[in-house]
Amino acid sequence: MPRRLLLLAIFALAAGACRGDGRGPYVGTWRAAGADTLDMRYQFFADGTARIVERARDEPQVYEARYAIIGDSVLTLQWIDGATDDGRFRIRLDGDTLRLENPASGQTNAWVRL
Numbered sequence: 001m002p003r004r005l006l007l008l009a010i011f012a013l014a015a016g017a018c019r020g021d022g023r024g025p026y027v028g029t030w031r032a033a034g035a036d037t038l039d040m041r042y043q044f045f046a047d048g049t050a051r052i053v054e055r056a057r058d059e060p061q062v063y064e065a066r067y068a069i070i071g072d073s074v075l076t077l078q079w080i081d082g083a084t085d086d087g088r089f090r091i092r093l094d095g096d097t098l099r100l101e102n103p104a105s106g107q108t109n110a111w112v113r114l
Contacts, residue, residue, distance in 0.1 A: 022069035023048065026091075030098055030111035042111060050077065075100065 023046060032040040039055040044067060052063040064080040077087040090101040096113040
């Protein structure tokens with residue numbers, strides 16, 4: 001392989017590995033913290049999709065969404081079914097605790113990584 005192609009391949013691999021989409025720290029499963037909260041779980045996947053599972057009734061409600069992290073302080077959710085308004089939250093990550101604040105209501109909820 002010519003040296004120039006080898007350098008280009010190494011650069012492309014390094015650039016791909018350093019891609020800063022901001023999702024990494026949020027990928028995984030999170031559950032609502034606190035005894036007075038619904039049994040809810042957020043699952044964030046590396047490909048930018050999310051699954052929200054609410055177990056308030058016998059049958060769990062499952063919602064699918066796409067998400068994005070903007071900077072280090074905003075999470076946006078775009079619901080795949082389109083039946084629910086999209087969400088925009090202020091976020092703060094502190095170790096294994098994720099705090100989501102709804103700017104419209106001012107309500108903040110804590111989520112714990114499983």
